[in-house]
Amino acid sequence: MDNTSFLTAPAAELPAWTQQQINLADARLGAEAVACSDDFFAPMSRLLQAPAAIFVPGKYDAHGKWMDGWESRRKRGPGHDWCVVRLARPGRLAGVDIDTSFFTGNYPPAASLDGCRAGRDPQDAASWEPVLAPTPLGGNRHHLIEIASGDAVFSHLRLNILPDGGVARLRVYGRPAGEPEVAADGLVDLAAALNGAWPVSWNDQHFGVVGNLLLPGRGIDMGDGWETRRRREPGFDWCIVALGRPGTIRRIELDTAHFKGNFPDRCSLQAVHAPGMSREALVTQSQFWPTLLPETPMRADHLHLLTDAVAALGAVSHVRLNLHPDGGVSRLRLWGEPA
Numbered sequence: 001m002d003n004t005s006f007l008t009a010p011a012a013e014l015p016a017w018t019q020q021q022i023n024l025a026d027a028r029l030g031a032e033a034v035a036c037s038d039d040f041f042a043p044m045s046r047l048l049q050a051p052a053a054i055f056v057p058g059k060y061d062a063h064g065k066w067m068d069g070w071e072s073r074r075k076r077g078p079g080h081d082w083c084v085v086r087l088a089r090p091g092r093l094a095g096v097d098i099d100t101s102f103f104t105g106n107y108p109p110a111a112s113l114d115g116c117r118a119g120r121d122p123q124d125a126a127s128w129e130p131v132l133a134p135t136p137l138g139g140n141r142h143h144l145i146e147i148a149s150g151d152a153v154f155s156h157l158r159l160n161i162l163p164d165g166g167v168a169r170l171r172v173y174g175r176p177a178g179e180p181e182v183a184a185d186g187l188v189d190l191a192a193a194l195n196g197a198w199p200v201s202w203n204d205q206h207f208g209v210v211g212n213l214l215l216p217g218r219g220i221d222m223g224d225g226w227e228t229r230r231r232r233e234p235g236f237d238w239c240i241v242a243l244g245r246p247g248t249i250r251r252i253e254l255d256t257a258h259f260k261g262n263f264p265d266r267c268s269l270q271a272v273h274a275p276g277m278s279r280e281a282l283v284t285q286s287q288f289w290p291t292l293l294p295e296t297p298m299r300a301d302h303l304h305l306l307t308d309a310v311a312a313l314g315a316v317s318h319v320r321l322n323l324h325p326d327g328g329v330s331r332l333r334l335w336g337e338p339a
């Protein structure tokens, strides 16, 4: 299973509880590993990297075998190792993926999680509450574990490995809590992952995943965007995004940064107010959604700011971005007034 994050795996391959969530522990969203007991073999920061972990045979560094994850040294006394992660946003949790990919003779046999809500990074005395009881782990595999923490909001998680070893990635599926960031003009980016938006469905994401459209900042390279394969038959490519919250869209940004020989010829958008509708129904119905932005010519490697052509549809909860006929887009921003 390619489970790089909520952003990559085909929805059908992930458990239902991962739906409608973002990865609150994604370094690209600002999550950070802030403290750990030991990261002798591999630094804690690798725990939150977005790409799926890799193994490079024969690659060693000054400490030992180079491993793509967080790895402590062999413990020779009592206690256990731990790593504190500041989530990208305080949020409510649906579950985690504790991924031990490529850790075979050195994976921790068990792990647990504690959580806290703190304005700044917690010190030793912080009051942690249990989020996941000690849970057995296997080597070289994903552990998708649902978490029942109800309405509790956590800003930090502490991953305890019992007693030591290596973890490739920690993904934390959850929804950001609290109010979204408001821009100077009073509008909110309703399509920002940090504001709770998520990719619902798409017809293709061969070269780059839809979720990249929703990341903060500008794309770092051509891999940091949504890119489809070359279309060899009639039609056009599409994806559906659920807004972080319903709202009235006033301004659209379509950024084709880094897409030069492969930007879409034209883009259009449709939108609807259908909160709670199933993915299957959204996909089928989206053919008939009203136009939010008519087919608009695109330019290479360019940030398109669109206001006048945006239709007054009122509050919407989902949008469909169409690429005519195919190509790559780096970012989509939908600035609007939350309903």
Ligand SMILES: NC(=O)NC(NC(N)=O)C(=O)[O-]
Residues within 6 Å of the ligand: 041, 063, 064, 065, 066, 067, 071, 074, 105, 106
């Ligand atoms: N071959 C290893 O991976 N050994 C050790 N780990 C690293 N990264 O070198 C260990 O003892 O866990």
